[in-house]
Amino acid sequence: MPREMAGRGVSPEEMKAVVVSYDMITAYGRGAGACWDGTMSGRTAVSHFDRFNTQAFQSSSAAIIRGLDYLREDSLVMQMMKQLFNGSAASIPGRSALILATTKGEIDLLERSLLTGQGEASGCNLNNLLQKVSRLAGIKGDGMVISAACASASAAVARAAAMIRSGKHDSVLVVACDSVTEFVYSGFSSLMALDKFAARPFDKNRRGLSLGEAAAYALLMSESRAGKEKRKTLGEIAGWGLSDDANHMTGPSRTGDGLALAITKAMKLAGTDEKDIGFISAHGTGTIYNDAMEIKSFNSVFREKKPVYSIKGGIGHTMGAAGLVEMIMALRALKEKTVPPTVNLEDIDDDATGWVSRRERSIGPDKKALLTNAGFSGINAALVLAP
Amino acid sequence: MISITGIGWINQQEYGCVMMGIQESYAVDALPKKKIFSHAFKNFGRLDSVSKMTCSAIALALKDAGIDCPPESKRDIGTIGSGSSGSLQSDLDYFRDYLDSGRTLSRGNLFIYTLPSSPAGEAAIHFGLQGPVFYIAGPGNSVATALRTASEIILNNEASVMLAGMTGPDSAVYFVLKKTSDAAGDVLCSYDYAMKVMETNSGLDDMVREFLNSMKGSVV
Structure with missing residues (x-):
């Protein structure tokens, strides 16, 4: 279990929830720097893709991460996670609490089961993904999954910050992921929610969204613990x-x-x-x-x-x-x-x-x-x- | 202190309100909607089975806590749902239906229930609940995790009242949590007592029976 702080006097500094490390993988590439540079360049990573047949859908574009293998043994999000935590797990305290945010997690395992008969559809249970992520990140205790539709990750960050502010935990790892699958793509298409080409937020001629996929983590700590461990503070969840x-x-x-x-x-x-x-x-x-x-x-x-x-x-x-x-x-x-x-x-x-x-x-x-x-x-x- | 001020539950044969001592039977596939819901639930038939059970248990929990939710009015109540299998059945229903169409057409009405948070979302819409809404999962007793998180949200003043519960394949139970003074008269049991019951009872039916017995013996 994560280190419990409840029951002892907790100062306001300890209760401040700060971000001490983060990383991500998006269609722009690996790392926050790639995402920042891509965004600043004004270039979109949304493009035509051929992961599955999109002929019947509203669009054939998405922001996908190149090099992921669809309907293989590892789900798409686990392929992302393995890249994400490759080499970084050592800096994450094993006794951190873990919150995983996702909407559909490893739903491609259910697709694979129904399409090819391989594996169990129930393999996409979010608890299974939680355990896999926990192992990859080197977390020793239990964690929890938070799913709040497309606000899942911000809801998870809110709970992580609350856990630190309350003094119950001093280190919480938030991990978030979702992938572009036929399951999700067909669903958004059925709701007529997709832009045929690339999403144009706040544009007069916007027509809908473009689906994308990503995995990310952020390690939150109390300011006190971050200071004691001489961790660089990257910002505060105020x-x-x-x-x-x-x-x-x-x-x-x-x-x-x-x-x-x-x-x-x-x-x-x-x-x-x-x-x-x-x-x-x-x-x-x-x-x-x-x-x-x-x-x-x-x-x-x-x-x-x-x-x-x-x-x-x-x-x-x-x-x-x-x-x-x-x-x-x-x-x-x-x-x-x-x-x-x-x-x-x-x-x-x-x-x-x-x-x-x-x-x-x-x-x-x-x-x-x-x-x-x-x-x-x-x-x-x-x-x-x-x- | 955080207290439980109402518990609503339902399974395939019975439903009830713990504090009010209501326990009624119903015939399979004949859910008495007029008895459970204080106002008509628009398009109840289009809900998936988890949402039907969730919304029914929430209706009973709110009634048990004496919270009236007239249509067109909104209130600061949040909802945390949980369950052992998330949206698995709705996932299967949606994707099988899509495959049956030759992978060309899918149904948006089935797709929306493939989000684990949708059952709690349906309840928020029907009852006008504007507090935090999310689904929680994890190893062990997820209803205990939901209650613990709901309690933290109230203590943190993020919402004044929270609903937290769990929907299984054949049953659902929801708790109403709020901050009360020691002398409050409308309390079913303390949050600590509820957590103790949850730690010692794994099944929803066992849990409900324990709360009903507690009420009879006034041990809370």
Whole structure:
């Protein structure tokens, strides 16, 4: 079990949840640097792919990671995980708590079982994946899976930060993953949610999202433990808020009140005023309704427009992994004091004018970042990140 | 302190509210929706079986806790779902249906239930619950993990009331958790007592029986 801190006096410094290491693999390549450079270049990683037959679907494009073998012994996410933890597990304390965020995990194992008769469909049980990830990362104790649709990773980060803030744990590893499979692709296509080419978040002519795949991890520690172990602090999870629209299973609330509630909760918990927020990493899927809903939420919370961007035009919508990849990019943006451009943005939607940009923008010192995610069932998540 | 203020449960033959002492039988495939839900559940028939069981148990838990959820009103209540097999049955239903179509057509209405968080999401929509919604899994007793997390969310002031529970293949149980004063009269049992019951009872039916017995003996 992770080191329990409950029962002894815990100082405010110990309760601060900081990020001490992270890594990722996306369609831009291995590492946060590849994702940052790809996003800053304005080049999209969404392209035509032939992992499975897409003839019957709305699109034949996605942001996939090259070199992964489909329907092989290892699932797609485990192939990503093996690359991700190759050589880095040693720096992760074995007695950390583990939270795994995903929507469909190893669903390709179920596909393989039904298509070829190989393996058991139940092999895709999320607990199995949790155990495999635990072994790869060298975690000795139990962990848990959090699944909150496309807000899974930000919900997991919120719980990890809460576990540290409460003083119950001083080291929590958050891992997030999802892959592009026929199962998921056919589902989004049936919902008419895909852009035929590449997603154009906040664009006047946006038509839908592009699916992407990714795996990422972030190691969170109490500031006290990070200091004792002389770990470099990469940022702080200063606040978080989760909410539900209580409105519709697949469409967001037209008013944006659910996401606004999550943002308000996160800012309150962080003790942050709107003037402290330097930029917003939006969910920005590229669907008509999501992007419109987000801008409405931002308008209802902020009196002044903030720089907003989405990275989904570049790496696609990585579903359960999105929140963690976006958190890592937002921490990088805080460090660089630069707000990335929104990839594929050409003709800015009228409602988004003044919020989003095709170009990178600079931010002032001592600013915080707001990150938002939303998912099916009207689930919303917001994180406030400090440098 | 965190207390349990209501428990709703359902299996293939019976359903009930622990605090109110309600325990009723029903015929297979004849779920008495009018008795369980305080207002009509729109399109209940299109829900997958896990969502039907989850929403029924949540309706009973809210009733047990005396929480009225009229339509068109929203409240700060969160929901954490859990289960032993997640969305496996819905995954199979969706993908088999897609394969039967010759891998050309899939049904969005089946796809939405392939997310483990969808049953709790359906409940949030029907009852107007705007608090955190997610699904939790892990080794061991996942309902205990769900309750522990719900308790942390309340203590952290992230939501004022939380629902936490588990849906198995044939049954579901949901708990209502809230912060109460020591003198509160509407408490079924303490959070600590509930956790103790969960640690010693693995099956949902056993767990419910233990809570019902506790109520009769007033040991809580």
